[in-house]
Amino acid sequence: MDKKEPRAHRHHHLDRQIEEVVHDPYQARAKPREPSACPKCGIVFHQGRWQRLSRPAGAHEHLCPACHRTQDRYPAGYVTLSGRIATANRAELMRLVRNEETKENSDHALHRIMGIEDHPDKIVITTTDVHLPRRIGEAVRRAYRGDLDIKYSPDEYTVRVNWSS
Numbered sequence: 001m002d003k004k005e006p007r008a009h010r011h012h013h014l015d016r017q018i019e020e021v022v023h024d025p026y027q028a029r030a031k032p033r034e035p036s037a038c039p040k041c042g043i044v045f046h047q048g049r050w051q052r053l054s055r056p057a058g059a060h061e062h063l064c065p066a067c068h069r070t071q072d073r074y075p076a077g078y079v080t081l082s083g084r085i086a087t088a089n090r091a092e093l094m095r096l097v098r099n100e101e102t103k104e105n106s107d108h109a110l111h112r113i114m115g116i117e118d119h120p121d122k123i124v125i126t127t128t129d130v131h132l133p134r135r136i137g138e139a140v141r142r143a144y145r146g147d148l149d150i151k152y153s154p155d156e157y158t159v160r161v162n163w164s165s
Contacts, residue, residue, distance in 0.1 A: 024076065024157040026065040038064035043109045050109045066110040066128040075114050075126035076158055077133035082122035083165030085144050090123065093140065097125060100139045104132050130159040137161035
């Protein structure tokens with residue numbers, strides 16, 4: 001080994017695998033012009049991110065990624081709540097779910113619930129991102145115990161959260 005070679009170049013880590021990064025197909029490739037506002041939900045793109053602000057005068061119209069995803073009916077997250085508690089305490093469970101959405105949405109305007117399907121034996125919630133489902137699942141587990149299973153898809157930008165009592 002040549003002593004003139006930089007120290008960082010002397011050690012090669014050949015055992016490391018390079019992981020492919022899965023990107024959100026709804027994340028914009030380029031930033032919208034500032035300021036921009038979503039014509040559907042009214043959030044504003046300001047200082048490099050989507051925020052809950054009052055619409056500035058002269059704002060450009062640009063559909064936000066969450067509204068785009070909702071329009072296309074292409075969820076990033078799925079939460080399935082099933083079991084005895086899910087069927088017996090639906091109203092209380094839904095208040096907990098909506099409270100978690102409100103908390104998450106206050107800091108992250110793009111993280112929201114797209115839809116809620118009420119079935120006789122389960123509730124299926126779809127979301128615009130992969131973070132809110134985990135938050136909902138963990139809040140339900142803290143409140144009601146039960147079994148929580150979280151699976152991130154290795155080849156696409158989705159998560160499936162299943163909770164059962």
